[in-house]
Amino acid sequence: MQTEVVILAAGQGSRMKSSLPKVLHCVAGTPMLGHVIRTSRHIGAIKTHVVIGHGADLVKAQIPDEVCWALQDKQLGTGHAVAQTLSNLSDESRVLILYGDVPLIKESTLLNLLEHVNDSVISLLTVKLQDPSGYGRIIRDENGYVKAIVEQKDANPDQLRVNEINTGIMAVPAKKLKEWLPKLSNKNAQGEYYLTDIIAMAADQNVEIAVAHPTCEQEVQGVNNRVQLAELERWYQLRIAEELMSRGATLADPNRIDVRGNLQVGQDVTIDVGCIFEGDVILGENVSIGPYCVIRNSNIGSNSTIDANTLIDETLIGSNCNVGPFARLRPGTKLSDSAKVGNFVETKKAIVGRGSKINHLSYIGDTSLGENVNIGAGTITCNYDGVNKFKTTIGDNVFVGSNSALVAPVTIDSGATIGAGSTITKDVEKEQLAIARAKQRSIDGWNRPKKKE
Secondary structure: OEEEEEEEEOOOOHHHOOOOOHHHOEEOOEEHHHHHHHHHHHOOOOEEEEEEEOEHHHHHHHOOOOOEEEEOOOOOOHHHHHHOOHHHOOOOEEEEEEEOOOOOOOHHHHHHHHOOOEOOEEEEEEEEOOOOOOOOEEEEOOOOOEEEEEOHHHOOHHHHOOOEEEEEEEEEEHHHHHHHHHHOOOOOOOOOOOOOHHHHHHHHOOOEEEEEOOOOHHHHOOOOOHHHHHHHHHHHHHHHHHHHHHOOOEEOOOOOEEEEEEEEEOOOOEEOOOEEEEEEEEEOOOOEEOOOOEEEOOEEOOOOEEOOOOEEEOOEEOOOOEEOOOOEEOOOOEEOOOOEEEEOOEEEEEEEOOOOEEEEOOEEEEEEEOOOOEEOOOOEEEOEOOOOEOOEEEOOOOEEOOOOEEEOOEEEOOOOEEOOOOEEOOOEOOOOEEOOOOOOOOOOOOOOOOOOO
16 A cells, blocks of 8 residues: 655644744754655655645745655644545545654554554554643553543543653555544543544544554654654664664764764774764765764765864775865865864865865865875965955975965966965976065164154
8 A cells, every 4th residue: 555644743842932934943953844854755655745834834944855845824723634634635545644743653663553453454653752741642442452642631540640642653545534634522621532432433434553662752753842842852862873883983072073964984984072063975985073073964084083073075095095174164175085184174165185185274265185295284285366266276396485475376386386475377387496485684873663643
């Protein structure tokens, strides 16, 4: 039976105290709704329907995934929300109902939930909590079969003692949804159309109600405020940390790492505290990452060391390289093996050859460096004239003295030497020495300017 997913994401989330719709608040750098959509795609759903309401235009703008949008103009309950998708559901589908503010449900849990659903069986995800306050209770008959779900505000004292709660996640044949949802009533404490009331309808028709359970309660934990969002973030990050350690990484403190994307690690990788990894990042074997680094969409080769407080963005780093501390490698940077970029160096669209060094206090942009180049402290490539960008080309074995300015477009051929303090505006040929600075004058008896009274 084919699967369609309905994600409820219309709520305002007033307890978040935010102008941003609740489902757009992020866990691990991805909007909560984005997590749920990605999971629905991974379980093989042929269509994903997202019910939006509060901030609908903003949600559409922030979510790039291809989904079928449904609008719930008035917030009249979960049953009413799902009903907005009925005309777009195929009669041949089983419908999996998820929530945009429950971001960490596992694919394996959902596949288990879907396993037994057919025209005569629906499936419900439940969990037992030590404190079930606020949740709908699962009511079973004397034989242990589910017969109803009672919301907290409608429950009697005996029902309130039940600790098996409804997660809200269920799978139902589309035909049954189309039969049951129009029959819902809003005669309850909330004055809403509860999706959960279809459970009693199923029981009355002797439709089998299968039950599945998550591996832990955090899988089905919803977010209603920023405290809960932070709790879920830390739980999720700790699971990622445990997975990284199982692959052979050493983390100085598993509670102080943030992965906001996909991080691949080789054996014997070491990651110090406070590091952030965004997008797709690959760390080769024996890579060492110092404290408080930010690495985004980059690949770092084996045996390379990244020292403290370094920012690396869309960069390829070869093996046996050393970067930082306090370096910034911007998009388009490529370091060949054994290259070094030191403290307070910024690069952008810079190709750095094998064994070349930019040790400190430099800006190298739109530049190609050959092998074994030495860039002295304070050197900059002047690649921008206020309108256009130009390239600097530096050959093998070039030595650039400190505090030099290379005004692009310019080529420094192999083996050339640039004297310290030079401003180079013309090409330098192979093995030439180029010095371009004003003649020094030393004036006797110079009186320094004095502050006026």
